[in-house]
Amino acid sequence: MTKTISIINQKGGVGKTTSTINLGYALASSGQKILVIDLDPQGNASTGLGIDRGKREKTIYEFLVNRNDDPNSFISKTKTENLDIICANEDLSGFETEVADDSKRAFFLRDVLDQIKQKSQYNHILIDCPPSLSLLTIMALVASDTVIIPLQTEFFALEGVSQLIKTIERVKENLNKNLSIQGVILTMYDRRNKLSSQVEQEARKYFGSKVYKTVIPRNVRISEAPSHGMPVIVYDKNSSGSIAYQELSNEILNGSYAA
Template identity: 45%
Template sequence: MALFFRKARAKGAEHSPTPPTEKGTSSVSRETGVVLPDGPKRAAFDREDDDWGLGLDDEYGIEVDPSGPPLSLPRPLTPRVFVVANQKGGVGKTTTTVNIAAALAFGGLNVLVVDTDPQGNASTALGVEHGPGTAGTYEVLLDGARISDLVQRSPHTPNLHVLPAAIDLATAELELVNESGRESRMKRALADYIESSAVDYVFLDCPPSLGLLTLNALVAATEIMVPIQCEYYALEGVSQLVRTIDRVKGNLNDSLELSTVVLTMFDSRNNLSREVAREVRTHFAAQTLDVEIPRSVRIAEAPSYGQTVLTYQPKSAGAVAYVKAAEQIATSIKEAGDK
């Protein structure tokens, strides 16, 4: 059966590039207790149009209770460094990176997001400047600049800093080829940043390829987070990634472990989504998070406003699902350095 997607239209108003300015009240997740920020209320949308034919926000069955107690997430014993990677594109790598990072920051933890994708989508979602010429990941990799000198604080999210990626980063792959120690440049830069800061979590958002940018992220990290889209062919990219991980472990980074799998774009009404989720949990039983991230209009809309879904629509099912995912990561027994 064909799915028909209709663009959401505000009743009686043209769609605006900026969200409505009316503020909502802070909300607290009934499931986790994490305080979510004030978010802009969306204009009233037609029920039929707002669903885009899916309607999963309401179907997912998650609500928030503004009367619940706030939760302070526990700090790891040592900083945890995640590379968020999957060779298959369109699986929600950047979306997962920015929303989990934001959720951890709202839980009181200090978080750094390193944008290693020349498209700069993570920088966009976190509201930091990354236009042409903006100093960031390129200068760290090519010029040996210090991360602490170039990070920007996200305007929407407390305790969250971003090393931005400008379009200049697109040439870095070619320029790094003849450089000595080209695979370990990010690792050295992050070691310096971790030593000089109080960071708890680092997330490296990668492009959907296995070039030197992704390789630098794999060498710099100790844990891998793999978002897997609950659709056909989802496991093909993961099997390729596992082979790459084995090669990196054997040659460049023995401490790298696949610790976290996040199921994204999940549709509970879709048999294929449920089958893919079961297959993933069979292959990665210990690594797969309990919560699935639903396919959500709110999650898809948020980056166009330079926000995560936690600040754009904090009461949506997608926002609460990412908060639950972040809580499970923060409270997991395995800490960075525990093998």
């Protein structure tokens, strides 16, 4: 059985892509077969996993348009064994308007993932969502079993969360009754800043045990890694950010896994 997880938050810059890349890598290193879907026209997950723009011939955009094509022609291998990706580029930003008249559009990504599941046996598919609650994100929610929400431990962290939860609930009621929240990741945590621990308390009060025990610290190595096209766990294995993402991956695999 393949489990599909959307990494979602309509705010930009909260750690969605970073979490997708590093969880993908950590899960793949522990022997899981992982597919990352880059669903953001910015294509940051593709870059961060080492697939340069020039090498992205067939992207998720083309797959969403040609849903019956062979999935393997869209999947790129990364440098890491067991870690594959379907890339994105700016073509994806026009998708929403192009399919605006198609009443089935919310199901397109699910159709595409069904194709993939028939051909390959991935343990997890991780979808790196764009920073919006637009069609792309709705498609991801319809195609997913669970969601993981990264929250940046800064002022305003919880602002917008109720809108996000409402969107998830709406999709659950109308389009995908099995959808659930798997967990919440606290990102860019700064132990010297009182605000981080305040936001942590608020998040734990709001989401209860859904918030992972492992907290991702603010760590400059995490922000350097993408420009080298690698996960921080490869770029600097012993950095605090690397260790945190490895622990988080263990927690996701072994701990509060029940959705």
